Amino acid sequence: MKKVLKKIKAGFSWLGNNIKKPFIKLANSKAVQGYLSSKFHRTWMMLWDKYSFWMHIPLSLIIIFLMEWMSRHSFTAACTFVSDHTGPYLFNSYCVFVALSIVFLSKRRGWWRVFISMIFIILGIINCVILLNRVSPFGYTDLYMISDLLTMQDSNYFSPQQAMLAIIALIVYIILMIIYAARGPKKQDGKPFWQRLILVVALFVSLYPSTILLRNSGIMTSYFGNLAQGYLDYGYLYGFSTSVLDRGMNRPFGYSEAKIDTILENDGAYIQTLQTADGTRPNIVVILLESFYDVSECKFLETSEDPIPFIHSLEQNYSTGHCIVPVVGAGTCNSEFEVLTGLSCNFFGPGEYPQKTILKEVDVESYADVLNEIGYTSHVVHNNGGNFYSRKNAFSQMGFDTFTSKELLDITEYTPLGNWPTDDILLQATLDAMDTTEGSDFIYTITVEGHGSYPEYEVEKDPEIKVKANGKTEGQNYAWEYYVNRIHNVDDFIKQYIQAFDERGEDTIVIMFGDHLPTMGLTNDEVKTGDLYKTKYFTWNNFGMEKNDMDLTSYQLVSEYLNRLGIHNGNINGYHQTAMAAGKKYGTGEYMNDLRMLQYDIMYGDRYTYKAGKEYKASDIIMGVNEVNVDRAYFFNGRLHIYGDEFTKWSKVFVNDEQVSTKYESGQVITINAKDVKNGDKIKVCQVGSSNTIFRESNEYVVYDPHYVEETEEEAIEDGEAEADSAD
Incomplete structure (x- = not known):
């Protein structure tokens, strides 16, 4: 064993020496040595040596400008941020300035200055790359998604070549920093260490009151209703820092047992009702349509024919409307969380995925619980990984009975790029889940065929739907054409899905919704709704439910249709139905304050909501039904x-x-x-x-x-x- 370890150590030593050689040779080259001995270099180093504290000011300004340039993919847009959002730009720069003050605690000032600066530059590079593939910027919660991302190497989030390039760049950076640490200059500071330490501590302490002052003055904010826009308005570094420090839910002002009792008393008539209006209980099917967008609402797009004729026929004959979701371009699980629980992601930290954070620790009331309580069996069917977005755990915390993920499906058909399964596999899987029970079923189905990213090159020589994206580049036109043909296939899948339910002969209602708009760089001005957070939902039923169109938020969607079915039990379900019946408008303080109170109580508080013994526990979820x-x-x-x-x-x-x-x-x-x-x-x-x-x-x-x-x-x-x- 010792011989093996000795050989491994020798191998690493040889590898390290041979990798360092070219860098050391470069450092000793005439060009580098000539520059190091030049007057310019000596003057520059004298300035950094003598005025390093003040030199950090322009360095901080430059670092933030570079981060914004990368994040916006535009030099001009970065300049606009500086001119139109000067206060946030200066505050972001001040945050970098404070971080750079750490260098004064070390003799190796130059090394620490480069190291700290590169942390911010690397953050900017990561955000730059991520925004090439989605609309939502990089946040702290994305770090929870690394394990999920590594399982998706064939899904166009990143290629093996890109992963290898990133690893090589990281290795080169580490080697350069090691060489710099070994050969870089040291600075003997004349001021005592305790004085420098007080300066650094004072600068870091100043961040809190300055942040509060700027928030109170309206220059900054603590909440982003639109995450992507928030990062653009207040700067990427501030947005990312907020996602690190502001997670979970803060205790609402006035939270108490008496307050929860008051809310529940107002909703009591709904919460205590456990029977349906006419005694029948139809199957309830909710379908998440991945990245679904009705392109007829896109101002610049023309198609050779209607890509979603069946869905449009549903829109003409059954209840429909716009669904206001919490995310754009990514973050499916947040739309999912709202639809399944009736709770709002607006109360969490910016960019937080509760399925990856709080649901790791606690169970949560969901519509699966509400329906299980009156005899339904609840199932999830999905043609992607069971652990992605921590779904197996999350669905257990929500009380679902079974979950059929891709690992339980014999998937053989994929999209033209081969990166996502087609959705037709979900049809038989759904019917199989329903066949395992005698009573009514609640089915939640998640599609993936419409998932990005969308290639900016020709994939299909003769696509069924031809697309013209007016005012866009040829590459963008190819991307739209690829996307439109994917949702055309989804339309055909939905048609088969509905036909299967109709032939089954059981009373069934189907609710379909888009989780977010696709990652296409759309702006509010380019969509007819004027709002990137509005997708569409469609319904179908075979028992004569009256058509009644209305716009809903994703956290209201299921509750509204349970109300039409006469299903009123459940605390959150009862709250939404009562609030909507009273004419309260979603998003207003009157509506949201009590919802926030209930949500905090259930997920973080003392659970006064459940003191009557109606607590909903996590389930022992079963993977697959066959x-x-x-x-x-x-x-x-x-x-x-x-x-x-x-x-x-x-x-x-x-x-x-x-x-x-x-x-x-x-x-x-x-x-x-x-x-x-x-x-x-x-x-x-x-x-x-x-x-x-x-x-x-x-x-x-x-x-x-x-x-x-x-x-x-x-x-x-x-x-x-x-x-x-x-x-x-």
Whole structure:
């Protein structure tokens, strides 16, 4: 073992020395040494040495300008920010100035100055790249999404080449900083350390009162109704800092048991009602349409034909309206959170995803709970990963009974780029979930076919829908054409979906909504609604519900239709129905103050709401509804062929409880290397999600093949050598 460690250490040492050599050679080159000995360099270093405190002022201004330039993808837009939002620009610069003061605590001032400056520049680069793929800027909560992002390398968020480039750049930066630390100059400060420490502490302490002063004066704000616009108005650094420091919910003024009692008393008539209007309970299906946008509401777009004719026919015959969602271009799970719980993301920190934060710790009342209480069974069906957005945990905290994610689906059809499954797989999965129950079902279905990003090059030579994006570049036209043809396919999926429910013969209502507009760089002026936070929702039913169009927020959507069905139980459901019946308008202080109070009480407070014993607990959610089954297995051509049902690309074989390399052949066949198993071993097939999460297991099967002959040691060595030669 010591020899192995010694070899590894020697290998790293050799790698480090060989990587450093070109940088050291560059540092010792005539050009670099000539510059270091030049009068310009000596004068510049004298200024930094003598007036470093004051030199941090222009440096801070430059750093913020560069961050804004990268964030806005425009030099002109950065200049406009400086001129039109001078106060926020100066405050962002002051924050950098304060951070740079740390250099005065060290002898290696130059090293710390470069290190701190690069932290801000790297933040700007990250935001710049992220805004190329979505509308929402980079926030602290995105750090919770790193594990999810790494599972999506084939989804156009980033390519393997981009990931490798980022890693190489990071390695180069670390090496340069190591060399600078070893060879950089040291500064012996004449002032005592305690004086410098007091200065630094005083500067950092000053940030709090200055922030409060600017907020009170209206120059800055503590809440962004529009996250992307907030970052643009108040600066990226301030926006990001707010997302770090301002998370969760603050205790509302006046929060008390008496206040909660007053709210519940006002809604009592609704909360206590547990029966429907006529005693029947139809199936309720809610469908999240990923990045769905009715392009007829886009001012500059022309299409060769209507891309969503079926959805438009629903709009003509059933209740519809605009749905006001909390996000644009990204953040699906926040629209999802509001639709499923009736709670508002406006009360959380800027850019926060509650499914990745507070729902990790507490359960929350949802419409699944409300409907489970009156006999419904609740299901989720989704053709993406079960752990993405921490959904398995979140849906459990919301009280859902089952969750069928992509790991439980035999997905074979993908979009033309091959990065997202088509949505048709969701139809049978939904019907399967409904077939497992005798009573009424609440189904939440999440699509992905419309997901970005959208390529700015020709993908389909002869797309079914031709698109003309007036005033846009050729690349943008290709992107719109790709997107329009994706939602055309979604329209066909919805048609099949509705037809299946109609043929099923059970009373059913379907509510479909767009979670956010697509990542296309749209502006308020380019959409007919004048608001990027307005998507559309559509409905269908087969029991004669009256058509009544109205605009709703995503946190009101399900509650409104439960009200029409005569379903009034649940604290949040009852609150919305009471508030809307009283004519209170969403978004106003009168409406939102009590909602904030209830939301805080349930998620962060003492749960006075539940003191009557109606607390909704997390569920023991079951992944998938169909049993994974192993029927038989036999050896052939160096592999064990395993036959059964419900196999997917995410099926993994475990031999004696140890996972082995598995090859997906079809929904009924998977294979493993014959060397990994022998007669008498116990095997099972598990559906495995990201982070090696086992979602579902098959029956245990004992391998027995009368024709099996165990390899000798020599044969195993020969097979290993043959595989190595083949790999070479």
